[in-house]
Amino acid sequence: MRKADKARIDAFQAKCLRQIFKIPHSIISHVSNATVLAKAGATPLSSTLLSRQLHFYGRLAGLPATSLLRQAVLQPSTAVPLELSGKRTRGRLRLSWSSVLFAQALKLAGGSPAALNEMLCGASNTPHGWRLAVYDFCNRQQVGN
Structure with missing residues (x-):
């Protein structure tokens, strides 16, 4: 899998987790995708x-x-x-x-x-x-x- 595909898949996962945990987009909330993954206890x-x-x-x-x-x-x-x-x-x-x-x-x-x-x-x-x-x-x- 290409690096860009990995990034796209991980970004999709972070987007879904943000919706589940009601965390606004990273531009608004300044919460990184890594922090969202850690809060969910999920692996990429x-x-x-x-x-x-x-x-x-x-x-x-x-x-x-x-x-x-x-x-x-x-x-x-x-x-x-x-x-x-x-x-x-x-x-x-x-x-x-x-x-x-x-x-x-x-x-x-x-x-x-x-x-x-x-x-x-x-x-x-x-x-x-x-x-x-x-x-x-x-x-x-x-x-x-």
């Missing part, structure tokens, strides 16, 4: 979305090799996404959902495709371990913003 929606997408990517990588969904998105016995084939139409992004999530999953695994494969497809693959890694990664991302 972009962080929640990334967490859910990474959870799904982990489940997708954990599917058996015979799964049609896995075959359509990932290369056999790895967590690497398939290369898109065909001609990209003019004005279309070169990115795909799977390639963007693969980049995020690589960051989560420390930048090594071998470590990511071990986490998702190897002998140490446990759904609970992946869930904890995603939770820690998303919390680190949230603190960094």
Whole structure:
């Protein structure tokens, strides 16, 4: 997801929370979006979305090799996404959902495709371990913003 999209999603969440808590717009009230999120006790929606997408990517990588969904998105016995084939139409992004999530999953695994494969497809693959890694990664991302 692009930075602008993250900002747009988080701004929408703050706008909705402002309406719920009856806090005027930030220009009028001088209350920042971060303060609104803290008052609501909410995490940024972009962080929640990334967490859910990474959870799904982990489940997708954990599917058996015979799964049609896995075959359509990932290369056999790895967590690497398939290369898109065909001609990209003019004005279309070169990115795909799977390639963007693969980049995020690589960051989560420390930048090594071998470590990511071990986490998702190897002998140490446990759904609970992946869930904890995603939770820690998303919390680190949230603190960094």
